[in-house]
Amino acid sequence: MGQSPSFPLSKSSPPPLCRRSLSSSMAPPMPALPVPAGSGSIAPFVAPPPARDHTQDLPDEILTLVFASLTPAERNACSLACARWKEVDAATRHRLSLEARALLGDAAPHLFARFTAVTKLALRCARGSGADSLSDEGATLVAAALPSDRLARLKLRGLRQLSDAGLASLVAAAPVLRKLSVASCTFGPKAFVAVLRSCPLLEDLSVKRLRGLTDTSGAVTAITEDILFPPASSLRSVCLKDLYSALCFVPLIASSPNLRSLKILRCSGAWDQPLEVIAARAPGLVEIHLERLQVGDRGLMAVSACTNLEVLFLVKTPECTDAGIISVAQNCHKLRKLHIDGWRTNRIGDHGLMAVARGCPDLQELVLIGVNPTVQSLRMLGEHCRMLERLALCGCDTVGDTEIICLAERCAALKKLCIKGCPVSDRGMGALNGGCPSLVKVKLKRCRGVSYACVEHLKVARGDSFSISLDIVLEHDAGGASENAVQETGQVQITELTGQMAAMDLPTNAAGAQSFAQANSRMRSVMSALRRRFGNPPPM
Template identity: 80%
Template sequence: MGHSLSSHSKSTLSSPPRRSRSLSPMSPPPLRLTAPMQIAAEDSGSDSSSSFAPPARDYTQDLPDEILALVFASLSPTDRNACSLACSRWMEVDATTRHRLSLDARAALGNAAPALFARFTAVTKLALRWARGSGADSLSDYGAAAVATALPSGRLSRLKLRGLRQLSDAGLASLAAAAPAIRKLSVASCTFGPKAFVAVLQSCPLLEDLSVKRLRGLPDTAGATTSIAEDIKFPPASSLRSVCLKDLYSALCFVPLVASSPELRSLKILRCSGAWDLPLEVITARAPGLVELHLEKLQVGDRGLAALSACANLEVLFLVKTPECTDSGIISVAEKCHRLRKLHVDGWRTNRIGDFGLMAVARGCPNLQELVLIGVNPTVLSLRMLGEHCRTLERLALCGCETVGDAEIICLAERWAALKKLCIKGCPVSDRGMEALNGGCPSLVKVKLKRCRGVSYECIENLKVTRGGSFSISLDIVLEHDARSASENGAQENGQAQITALTDQMAGMDLPVNAAGAQSSTHTITRMRSVVSALRRRISRRGLNRRAVVRFAEVVGVRIAGCDGLDMIHGEWGPRVGQGRRAPRRRGVVRLGACARAHTIVELGRVTSGKK
């Protein structure tokens, strides 16, 4: 034993040190961040008679299943799927603690459902999605029945269905019958009709949240509501608290369902056809406890807004692109809904909502905390009243308001003491108005300016210095139409000169070629010239003030991957290294800089290449 130790020490003194993967008895085992597995130690000596060290210890075995489950819960679905394949214990812990499951709802899912739900017994949130370009049929009624049979009864609380084009009313009814504890149901791009929701309400008495988007099985009613109400009898939805109807060409057929929900608190009707004045009267009369209402791109007018006066508890109101609404409708809401906290109005530049409606809001809604005005034209009159009466107003956004100038910003600085966040977009304000914020709005912590050409960067820097480090302000003065008028201000000519210089620099590079010399450097430079010429054509056509200027798939055999502002270009050239169509080429990276305003090419970095 002593001889072997001395010979071993001599060999270590005479030969250079070698990295060994064997574990020393006196040193702690190295920390492994890989999956738990036994790592066999290798021979540290040259002869076969050397002893082997014990296998590395798996410290994850000391963790209880509850701690391991918490770790899995913090992982993304992809990482969690990978960890579940590490060992049998991890697979078991993952299966018994996974609460959310998203499945590809192909036709074959019905056959695989029993094995899936036998493994994942703790699932409470299930999503069935079918991709239209997958090339396979979606889940049918037969498959839905098989899934319903395999579902863990009484556990499922959320169900999401996406793109199930072959699922009918019977299929949804079978799924609802197998999950009576569902509290949230979301369906989109499916083909069943409104009658399927009758079975849902009958089978799921605990349903609280219902979202219906882009259904293709709705009847073409052309705005009629009487016949629909007579044909479809929805049972009372006593537990329903939130309903979202989006992108439905005949959403009026769901009016009886919404009206049968006396405990309804949130209602969103987005981009649905039909006249909605009368339906809103019916809904608010039967569900007066509404707290949140979103209306977007609807045919609704002042009559529909007047119906909201029955909802005394209304706190959140969104009116987005409803051109028939005027000051009269806003006044009727403000006179009755005194608890309003958030008001978003997108007037769509119709100039029908202005000072009169906003002054009524100031008088009737003292608890207002957030106000967003898009395409609305307030003046000093309404802004002064809002600042005096709404003492808790903290967030304000003014977008596309033609009447908001320096006088209005000065009014904000003098009257809005509680304002914390301010967003101004596309308004004719200048440095004079922004400088008033130096001494006003003591609670202001964040300002965002966009498309305000009258504000300079010097003014922004002065505001930062004056208000201190806790104050944040950003300015983006790039206009969308600058891309079309770039040639008028000379930006395009400057960009052309920069791109031409880039072409010359790339032509002078020592680009890599293959070892056999089959690809000449002249041919490679020609390819790179073609790439930059394509960049020049694309930028010339679209202008220089555009983000994400180019995104090429293939140009003259050289693949290009662009990024915002042309920060980097990845290129491949030369013959493929290896055999097969997927064999990689020699690769290089051209790193580019982007100007802060115009996002043009300003510098060229070093080219690197190598095999991959």
């Protein structure tokens, strides 16, 4: 009945159409055949030649500049584009960050054979890695492959399997190291003896959250601990942060006579006596940061022996009073930046700030948080500190309109002003319209007495070069029209919460009674906050 196909078909053979489509898609394109004139047929499409890759004309120096402006992820992607880009990237990459797993030691020779220009190396390990992080044996293999003549910066993060010996092997392979940063590692202070011996050019040392520190009870025990640190004449900056017992590093700091910057942040122990030792051994300190430390006026008096001090941060040190600030102001006449977070203890006030005004005429930046200055001290600051350019007043209950008017009249060099949580209003801010001729930026936050109309007026009056921002938190509303709507919304929320409390099931046992009491207490706290925010609800 029907004609059979011209070639046999098997069950496993695809249809002829599939074969033709597969062969046509995989075969190279056929050259176009000449078409006779007048035949009426359409000439076949001929693909244009590939566009010229002009990036091949760029010299390696230009590619290096382009790669230097990219992020690490973008640079990694570009290195996969072609063989030339891969070679240029490898030969010019100075910063390298590696996941410090246990197998890194085996891959290190191939990695550093490719990246020969690395000067900044970061070895990181995630928190959940556990025993899979780099060990001492792996650190030895990495150290053998490091570019020892180039590596200037080393950062270690989360290497919990690395001991004192592992750190010693790494730093021994980096004799020109200038900056070392370690965090969340398990080695102790003795490991840094090898660091100072192997890296005579070390300038910057940062130690955070070490887990291998032993407990020290009292400053005397820590200072006389049997750890002999070699002299670190090149060390310029030391940062200790979140250390359970940072007092064991006092001998290291004391062995750095040329130290310029010292930051001790959130470290346990009594620091008055250690600061006396440090100031006696490193009198050239220029910058000191003390945050959440057990330090008082005795420690500040020791700091005042550093007559070249230019930057002082006192953050949440409740034992410091006006007496310590007065001692610093009387001896540190080069002070340029002063940050004080009084933590609302009211132990630092007008007396200390007036001493700063008299003794620190070069002051350029002053930040007061939880400190309550008045017109008396602010007037002296404006009169004596003629170079004061940046001022921040945060949570100062005594700073109102009178104080802002005083600043507007006295601070001619002021450029940036920040006011947060202070009882100022439009009257005080209006004084900035004609005062502080150098003022270019004002930031207001949680100042409910200042209206947006006042802000807009200042913008128009001072011109385009002036910037001002207002962020009102927990305000009733900026305009009177929407205030009633907000009030009604708050009353509805309170009414709904009251209904929910009424619909609660009473407990049937003691455990339920305790849980219900806790929930009831939390609910009352929420309702009290809503009442303070929106007012009392209407009677039901």
